[in-house]
Amino acid sequence: MTMFLLTPVLAAVVCILIVWLFKNAGRSIERRKGEPTGRAEARPWMHEDFKDSTDLCQVEEDADESQESEENVEHIAFSHTRYPEKEMVKRSQEFYELLNKRRSIRFISNEQIPMEVIDNVIRAAGTAPSGAHTEPWTFVVVKDPDTKHKIREIIEGEEEINYLKRMGHRWVTDLKKLRTNWIKEYLDTAPVLILIFKQVHGFAANGQRKVHYYSEISVSIACGILLAALQNAGLVTVTTTPLNCGPRLRVLLGRPTNEKLLMLLPVGYPSQEATVPDLKRKRLDQIMVTV
Numbered sequence: 001m002t003m004f005l006l007t008p009v010l011a012a013v014v015c016i017l018i019v020w021l022f023k024n025a026g027r028s029i030e031r032r033k034g035e036p037t038g039r040a041e042a043r044p045w046m047h048e049d050f051k052d053s054t055d056l057c058q059v060e061e062d063a064d065e066s067q068e069s070e071e072n073v074e075h076i077a078f079s080h081t082r083y084p085e086k087e088m089v090k091r092s093q094e095f096y097e098l099l100n101k102r103r104s105i106r107f108i109s110n111e112q113i114p115m116e117v118i119d120n121v122i123r124a125a126g127t128a129p130s131g132a133h134t135e136p137w138t139f140v141v142v143k144d145p146d147t148k149h150k151i152r153e154i155i156e157g158e159e160e161i162n163y164l165k166r167m168g169h170r171w172v173t174d175l176k177k178l179r180t181n182w183i184k185e186y187l188d189t190a191p192v193l194i195l196i197f198k199q200v201h202g203f204a205a206n207g208q209r210k211v212h213y214y215s216e217i218s219v220s221i222a223c224g225i226l227l228a229a230l231q232n233a234g235l236v237t238v239t240t241t242p243l244n245c246g247p248r249l250r251v252l253l254g255r256p257t258n259e260k261l262l263m264l265l266p267v268g269y270p271s272q273e274a275t276v277p278d279l280k281r282k283r284l285d286q287i288m289v290t291v
């Protein structure tokens with residue numbers, strides 16, 4: 001009799017034990033698959049999308065990073081320019097109208113541009129906010145025709161493989177409306193290429209590693225300002241993120257291993273036959289929620 005009563009109780013206990021064992025096994029597998037350690041979770045600024053082979057040694061060396069102390073920065077009075085409300089509305093409207101004319105231009109003329117403008121737009125990009133004011137960016141300006149052509153060869157070689165093999169069907173379909181392919185003539189014709197590198201870490205005065213907090217977000221903000229500054233100056237570009245080309249372009253341009261390519265902007269005037277896809281932007285009520 002006791003035996004009959006015990007069997008369902010025993011079965012229930014065994015079931016609970018099996019469920020508990022499975023749950024724990026699942027959790028530890030997930031931990032192994034994802035961001036590997038608690039160290040990564042505690043330091044979200046170390047996350048990177050654009051990893052390349054040089055990241056492998058990066059992670060291990062993180063242990064001896066050191067931070068330059070800047071505790072003694074003087075605080076000074078802030079000088080602010082305040083506009084009357086009418087002027088504010090006018091300025092904001094005009095700025096929006098200027099930026100609304102920006103388009104990605106994939107046909108760029110070989111006409112030279114004033115290099116002083118390039119200096120100024122990069123100065124403007126360098127005003128971007130950055131995590132703990134680390135300014136984790138390097139803007140490489142390429143004017144030399146041979147280097148531009150080498151860049152083109154690297155990018156076209158990789159892009160051909162991207163389009164034919166690496167990209168999924170969905171990606172290729174999504175790009176159809178833009179009529180892009182792996183031929184990038186603008187890499188030769190544009191008078192200037194700006195390659196924007198993010199510094200995954202910097203160096204303190206004593207040569208030790210300096211942590212760069214949220215470097216990718218910081219550099220992306222700088223790129224946004226750069227795009228706006230180019231538009232303001234009357235130049236055109238197309239935002240490009242050459243897939244799988246970062247490490248080779250870094251080596252070609254002689255940049256150190258702590259720098260990762262984030263973006264490449266060919267800059268110039270539009271060629272006479274330039275066309276753009278007739279894309280529409282979302283309306284304010286589709287992108288803004290007021291609470």
Ligand SMILES: Cc1cc2nc3c(=O)[nH]c(=O)nc-3n(C[C@H](O)[C@H](O)[C@H](O)COP(=O)(O)O)c2cc1C
Nearest residue numbers: 102103104105106178180238239240241242276279
């Ligand atoms: C992160 C990012 C990556 C992009 N990469 C490419 C690229 O590799 N090649 C390209 O031709 N356009 C690229 N574009 C441009 C987009 O296709 C373009 O911004 C979009 O179609 C909207 O068009 P518009 O810039 O004329 O408004 C990229 C844009 C962004 C923001």
